[in-house]
Amino acid sequence: MTLTGNMLIGQQAISGNREAIRGIDPATDLLLEPAYHGGSSEHVEQACALAWSALDSYRATPLDARAEFLETIASEIEALGDELIDRAVAETGLPRPRIQGERGRTCQQLRTFARTVRAGEWLDVRVDSALPERQPLPRPDLRQRQVPLGPVAVFGASNFPLAFSVAGGDTASALAAGCPVIVKAHGAHPGTSELVGRALARAVKLCGLHEGVFSLLFGSGREVGIALVTDPRIKAVGFTGSRSGGMALCSAAQARPEPIPVYAEMSSINPVLLFPAALQSRAETLAQGFVASLTQGAGQFCTNPGLVIARQGPALERFIHAAADKVRRSPAQTMLTPGIFNAYETGVGTLLEHAQAQSVATGLRGETPNQCQAHLFVTQARDFLANPALQAEMFGAASLIVQCASVEEIRQVLEHLEGQLTATLHLDDGDVESARALLPTLERKAGRLLVNGWPTGVEVCDAMVHGGPFPATSDARCTSVGTAAILRFLRPVCYQDFPDALLPAALKHGNPLQLRRLLDGQREA
Numbered sequence: 294m295t296l297t298g299n300m301l302i303g304q305q306a307i308s309g310n311r312e313a314i315r316g317i318d319p320a321t322d323l324l325l326e327p328a329y330h331g332g333s334s335e336h337v338e339q340a341c342a343l344a345w346s347a348l349d350s351y352r353a354t355p356l357d358a359r360a361e362f363l364e365t366i367a368s369e370i371e372a373l374g375d376e377l378i379d380r381a382v383a384e385t386g387l388p389r390p391r392i393q394g395e396r397g398r399t400c401q402q403l404r405t406f407a408r409t410v411r412a413g414e415w416l417d418v419r420v421d422s423a424l425p426e427r428q429p430l431p432r433p434d435l436r437q438r439q440v441p442l443g444p445v446a447v448f449g450a451s452n453f454p455l456a457f458s459v460a461g462g463d464t465a466s467a468l469a470a471g472c473p474v475i476v477k478a479h480g481a482h483p484g485t486s487e488l489v490g491r492a493l494a495r496a497v498k499l500c501g502l503h504e505g506v507f508s509l510l511f512g513s514g515r516e517v518g519i520a521l522v523t524d525p526r527i528k529a530v531g532f533t534g535s536r537s538g539g540m541a542l543c544s545a546a547q548a549r550p551e552p553i554p555v556y557a558e559m560s561s562i563n564p565v566l567l568f569p570a571a572l573q574s575r576a577e578t579l580a581q582g583f584v585a586s587l588t589q590g591a592g593q594f595c596t597n598p599g600l601v602i603a604r605q606g607p608a609l610e611r612f613i614h615a616a617a618d619k620v621r622r623s624p625a626q627t628m629l630t631p632g633i634f635n636a637y638e639t640g641v642g643t644l645l646e647h648a649q650a651q652s653v654a655t656g657l658r659g660e661t662p663n664q665c666q667a668h669l670f671v672t673q674a675r676d677f678l679a680n681p682a683l684q685a686e687m688f689g690a691a692s693l694i695v696q697c698a699s700v701e702e703i704r705q706v707l708e709h710l711e712g713q714l715t716a717t718l719h720l721d722d723g724d725v726e727s728a729r730a731l732l733p734t735l736e737r738k739a740g741r742l743l744v745n746g747w748p749t750g751v752e753v754c755d756a757m758v759h760g761g762p763f764p765a766t767s768d769a770r771c772t773s774v775g776t777a778a779i780l781r782f783l784r785p786v787c788y789q790d791f792p793d794a795l796l797p798a799a800l801k802h803g804n805p806l807q808l809r810r811l812l813d814g815q816r817e818a
């Protein structure tokens with residue numbers, strides 16, 4: 294398939310009229326063909342008008358038809374074959390097996406949402422039957438279900454060019470909810486975005502859906518992105534990226550005459566707590582696992598372990614020694630974009646110059662452009678507490694170890710932390726009571742708590758939470774990974790005293806969709 298450099302507004306391929314965006318091979322800094330001319334507010338207007346006109350027919354699709362659409366998207370992505378893998382590798386510098394794995398995850402994610410749509414639990418049907426004889430007043434018949442919010446704007450993430458981009462988790466969950474989607478492609482992988490966008494548009498056609506169910510725009514966040522978020526027909530936003538980008542979108546969404554939710558996943562340093570018995574029994578093994586997690590994918594994961602917290606002493610010294618040794622032998626890896634590389638170098642530079650952070654190990658240098666050298670730093674708890682800058686995210690393979698003088702200092706460090714996607718506990722049987730004492734704090738700080746594992750690697754399943762208090766996300770009540778992500782794009786509607794003929798199928802008296810309803814206070818079997 295030849296890449297065209299065009300946007301997709303419904304089924305129409307349209308060339309933008311703004312400055313060209315070009316993919317860059319970050320391993321060589323060479324520009325890739327073709328040029329993608331950015332869209333303007335007129336293109337946003339067209340895509341939003343189309344999405345709005347698609348809303349009522351798309352949200353009325355039977356559950357099976359919507360599930361089949363999600364499955365067709367997955368099949369169309371798979372049908373792209375090696376062309377997609379080749380282009381994604383060239384645009385991101387990520388290793389081929391990683392991109393292949395990510396394609397598998399993207400398609401599995403779409404199929405998982407198809408299963409979720411069919412099961413219908415997300416409709417959360419609640420029925421309170423009429424009580425005409427109730428005294429002093431009768432109760433009307435009340436029936437509730439979830440409906441889609443409306444068209445959703447999705448900002449593709451740079452660090453997951455497939456699983457969190459054009460047909461990634463935000464798009465899959467919004468489409469599953471019944472919302473048309475307009476994607477603002479990330480400029481770091483325009484060719485990958487076009488290929489996936491065309492696969493998605495083909496699925497729209499194959500399934501006989503309104504063309505406005507999906508559009509793909511290229512262009513600058515400040516023009517196309519803000520125009521999308523402020524368009525009155527857009528009713529919610531999904532975003533993964535920087536704190537400044539996420540906050541700019543949140544501010545724009547809040548300033549609208551009709552404010553809308555922005556589900557922004559932004560910044561997290563994912564603390565890892567090493568408890569004394571675990572550290573004593575396996576400091577070296579822990580160090581191995583930690584550095585493997587830290588350096589995986591050049592550390593470009595939102596769940597990267599950027600902070601280690603432990604009580605000072607000989608066992609922690611052993612851990613630091615072993616981790617430093619492994620970091621020094623870590624090969625440099627290509628980062629996703631020159632911009633992300635520069636941001637990493639700036640963040641690491643700030644720590645290298647910081648009087649209260651000591652550099653204990655630096656990874657191997659790379660000879661080619663945009664090479665991430667791993668870094669390990671150590672600081673004291675009192676310095677960490679006194680310097681908020683020490684908890685800034687360094688997006689890449691850098692981490693800071695905080696040495697604490699007491700259990701109380703560990704608790705203070707945790708209290709001082711901003712909101713996180715994850716918090717990890719390494720513990721043995723003898724540590725359980727100390728861990729229990731910290732759980733209330735950890736539950737307030739993070740969306741996912743893990744024991745004796747590493748935070749990188751996020752399962753797409755029903756129980757996953759990939760979310761957390763600010764600044765990990767802009768809305769701690771939700772997850773952006775896993776089937777519960779669908780809930781972000783729904784709202785409840787209650788139908789009072791509707792005749793059966795007028796009720797939607799999900800709420801009819803005979804329960805034709807065979808949903809497990811909450812019927813007069815009892816969950817149906």
Ligand code: NAP
Pocket residue numbers: 448449450451452477478479480512513514515518519533534535536537538539541542558559560561594595632633636637686687688
């Ligand atoms: P980004 O700069 O936040 O960009 C993400 C998307 O948001 C792009 O489409 C961008 O458009 C748009 N955008 C950014 N600022 C905007 C603004 N003020 N108004 C409107 N739209 C805006 O993220 P990135 O390019 O992926 O990476 C930059 C940094 O973000 C990294 O160095 C890292 O620190 C952080 N990051 C964090 C995570 C995480 O999961 N925690 C993931 C990825 C990146 P343009 O292309 O026009 O700028």
